[in-house]
Amino acid sequence: MPKKIAPRHAPPEKPRTDFDVLIVGAGSAGLSAAMLLGRCLRRVLVCGSGAPRNVTSPAVHAFLSRDGTKPADLLQLGREQLKPYTTVQLQQACVSQIRPTDYGFQVAIESEAGRAYSVTARKVLLATGVEDELPPLPGMREMWGRGVLHCPYCHGWEARDTPLAVYGHGKSATGLALLISRWSKDVILVTDGPGNLTQNARRRLRQQHIRVLEEPISHLEGTKRGELRHIVFKNGDKLARHAVFLHPQQHQRSPLAQELGCRITGKGAVWVDKGGQTSVPGIYAAGDNTPGPQKAIIAAADGTRAAMIINEMMTREECPR
Known part of the structure; x- marks a missing residue:
């Protein structure tokens, strides 16, 4: 007391x-x-x-x-x-x-x-x-703060010039992907299913050379220290990435x-x-x-x-x- x-x-x-x-x-x-x-x-x-x-x-x-x-x-x-x-x-x-x-x-x-x-x-x-309410994907919570990030102003400099992903869909994910392109020229938007992106959003992403992958995701694969190595899709494909950003x-x-x-x-x-x-x-x-x-x-x-x-x-x- x-x-x-x-x-x-x-x-x-x-x-x-x-x-x-x-x-x-x-x-x-x-x-x-x-x-x-x-x-x-x-x-x-x-x-x-x-x-x-x-x-x-x-x-x-x-x-x-x-x-x-x-x-x-x-x-x-x-x-x-x-x-x-x-x-x-x-x-x-x-x-x-x-x-x-x-x-x-x-x-x-x-x-x-x-x-x-x-x-x-x-x-x-x-x-x-x-x-924060993270998506229920295996690996998201385990890598939160190291391989899974939310703030480019907090972590973008450390992740600069590396292969990056943005997770999400719609307007919010589009804006985040465009923002992340400030730190890396290799940015891919993964939507884990239909991306709900307008034609204008897709055009803007193409202009910045940001690919969109709408394949459903199985899990994230990384190290014991919480560093991301791959985004693994349900079809078995793997996407090598240094980090994934999202707005939870x-x-x-x-x-x-x-x-x-x-x-x-x-x-x-x-x-x-x-x-x-x-x-x-x-x-x-x-x-x-x-x-x-x-x-x-x-x-x-x-x-x-x-x-x-x-x-x-x-x-x-x-x-x-």
Whole structure:
């Protein structure tokens, strides 16, 4: 159970809460938000559980000053750099319920050891991320993050000038294949059955010398280290490739936003305004669970921006006109 920290300032004529801000999620967004709020002398509790989404990736890329850092090392460094901010507490725990009250939120938490407890907070930041739903092909999950990739901005440079594949169909796969052609002149779109491609899409792919293979796929063949060697089709043919890129379906890693009644976009993301505020007053969101590009450095920036807005909102509450 976290220690309760005396508030530096309390909103006038309102009950004091255990924390100014509860942050759910201890990835790039959550830790960045915690750092800024700690620097604002805010009482913060960060609850994180489970492995990060990029746990299988060998490195985080295009993160200024941290290019090539292992995902676990990046988060460990973030946790270490929070230590000077004594108003911030980190807990390996799962938030099971958030209930609005007249003065903020009542939060039910379960520790790793299974101990249940509750705390109160004035504001909540959801930095819970998303889960990727990979196609049910043997080899997809085993090679995820090494031979099976989702982000060319994260992995394209490492895969440059090698034979690459893009998996998918329709408009999304066409766009991804065209994008991947920036890094390799040998790109093949594999659709695992009918590609549902328009004539215009096929024309654009031909212009970039991108072949389309619509043969059903049996499985992916690779090494024990998760490196791709071949895409194996059901007719027995093998296609030698260094990596395959795809845009997997995703779902919210946590049901908290939906349970709170937050607006969810048509693509399944938590809607937020420019300051990270959801449709529910006092509930904010940042990182991969919100709309927009998904990269560690962008999640960190989202967390920082949301933390600034949260601090300024609480300051206005503490300094009424």
